[in-house]
Amino acid sequence: MFSHGRDQLSIPGPSVMPDAVLQAMQRPSPNIYAGEMIDIANSLYADLKRVACTDGDAVIYIGNGHAAWEGALSNTLSRGDKVLALACGRFTVGWAEMARAMGIDVEIMDFGGHSPVDNALLQERLERDDGTIKAVITAHTDTSTSVRCDVQALRAALDHAKHPALLMMDCIASLGCEPYRPDAWGVDVTVAACQKGLMTPAGLSFNFIGPKAWKAHDKADLRSPYWDWDSRVHGKIFHQKFCGTPPTHHLYALRTALDIMLDEGIETIWLRHTALANAVWAAVETWGKNGPLKLNVEMAEARSTAVTTVLSGQTNATELRLWCENNTGLTLGVGLPLDDTWGGKPDNVFRIGHMGHVNATMVLGALGSLDLGLKACGIAHGEGALNAATQSLANTFKAAQ
Numbered sequence: 395m396f397s398h399g400r401d402q403l404s405i406p407g408p409s410v411m412p413d414a415v416l417q418a419m420q421r422p423s424p425n426i427y428a429g430e431m432i433d434i435a436n437s438l439y440a441d442l443k444r445v446a447c448t449d450g451d452a453v454i455y456i457g458n459g460h461a462a463w464e465g466a467l468s469n470t471l472s473r474g475d476k477v478l479a480l481a482c483g484r485f486t487v488g489w490a491e492m493a494r495a496m497g498i499d500v501e502i503m504d505f506g507g508h509s510p511v512d513n514a515l516l517q518e519r520l521e522r523d524d525g526t527i528k529a530v531i532t533a534h535t536d537t538s539t540s541v542r543c544d545v546q547a548l549r550a551a552l553d554h555a556k557h558p559a560l561l562m563m564d565c566i567a568s569l570g571c572e573p574y575r576p577d578a579w580g581v582d583v584t585v586a587a588c589q590k591g592l593m594t595p596a597g598l599s600f601n602f603i604g605p606k607a608w609k610a611h612d613k614a615d616l617r618s619p620y621w622d623w624d625s626r627v628h629g630k631i632f633h634q635k636f637c638g639t640p641p642t643h644h645l646y647a648l649r650t651a652l653d654i655m656l657d658e659g660i661e662t663i664w665l666r667h668t669a670l671a672n673a674v675w676a677a678v679e680t681w682g683k684n685g686p687l688k689l690n691v692e693m694a695e696a697r698s699t700a701v702t703t704v705l706s707g708q709t710n711a712t713e714l715r716l717w718c719e720n721n722t723g724l725t726l727g728v729g730l731p732l733d734d735t736w737g738g739k740p741d742n743v744f745r746i747g748h749m750g751h752v753n754a755t756m757v758l759g760a761l762g763s764l765d766l767g768l769k770a771c772g773i774a775h776g777e778g779a780l781n782a783a784t785q786s787l788a789n790t791f792k793a794a795q
């Protein structure tokens with residue numbers, strides 16, 4: 395009924411793209427053997443590393459996040475190697491399942507879908523290991539649950555256990571949204587993709603590689619020509635760096651997206667995400683004072699600032715989500731399975747994406763539509779959510795003055 399106007403996609407990826415990013419793609423195919431395209435592509439590696447806060451090597455794959463998952467595994471591991479996967483939601487489990495299908499021996503430690511990795515349990519497991527675990531894999535932010543792990547605490551667990559395993563982080567949802575310093579924090583491989591915090595059409599993904607991961611690469615027997623880091627990092631010409639034709643128009647888009655990000659500054663981007671996430675949480679907590687809605691993650695420091703997973707108890711969240719979509723032009727994220735059953739598509743969960751190209755108007759618009767949806771659908775809720783959200787933003791603004 396109120397949906398004509400500009401739609402808003404508030405799902406946790408693909409995210410909203412800046413117009414300038416879309417416009418950057420509106421041009422003819424370039425020569426890929428000489429000229430501007432080569433300079434653009436070469437400039438991307440350095441700027442991706444700036445955004446990822448690393449001096450390690452960067453690799454660009456033509457593929458979605460799953461491609462970069464496979465890239466990270468195949469370049470560091472051999473058939474029969476053991477990987478410990480720390481699951482706080484659906485995405486680490488997906489990565490673990492991929493590893494298993496590649497012939498890797500996978501052990502999953504499941505921390506449920508509501509809290510981060512228990513580092514004491516991790517340390518205890520690693521201390522019992524007889525050296526068979528070659529890598530620990532997990533997600534910085536698991537987008538299904540919106541649980542965010544404390545990467546430094548994870549690293550400390552490995553260090554305290556004096557365990558030599560590689561630490562590989564899936565930062566597909568968090569890169570370009572949430573504070574992350576892989577070199578300082580001792581992460582060996584970072585996996586990322588372009589369609590979330592990096593505001594670029596889905597289709598590019600990345601591995602960032604530290605020195606210890608290169609050592610593992612020397613003896614990894616899962617390496618294969620397409621995924622191999624070697625030619626993608628050391629290759630001199632496009633056909634080596636991209637194992638074929640480069641994704642020309644995605645590279646134009648990414649160039650523009652990185653320009654926008656570097657102009658804002660990565661730390662300012664992190665602060666913006668934190669401020670907007672705080673507003674979302676303030677609203678959800680207010681709704682929850684009198685009704686079924688509640689944040690999936692109770693511990694504030696374990697919440698992602700890129701996506702918020704909301705539980706609706708016995709109330710059907712799918713109806714609310716679809717009401718908003720059909721009547722206000724707001725598309726919210728579907729619920730993904732959160733607990734150790736990992737099956738089905740639950741109706742008692744939805745997700746609000748607030749990653750990438752989002753400002754206060756967009757977030758307040760989404761919260762306003764949700765508030766309207768709750769009223770229109772007759773779902774009980776505490777009043778004053780919008781007020782709580784704007785107060786939270788105003789407090790951030792004042793504190794920054």
Ligand SMILES: *Cc1c(COP(=O)(O)O)cnc(C)c1O
Pocket residue numbers: 407458459460461485533535536537564565566567587596
């Ligand atoms: C989106 C996402 C993925 C999957 O990425 P695709 O591009 O869909 O393959 C994996 N992990 C996390 C944490 C994500 O947010």
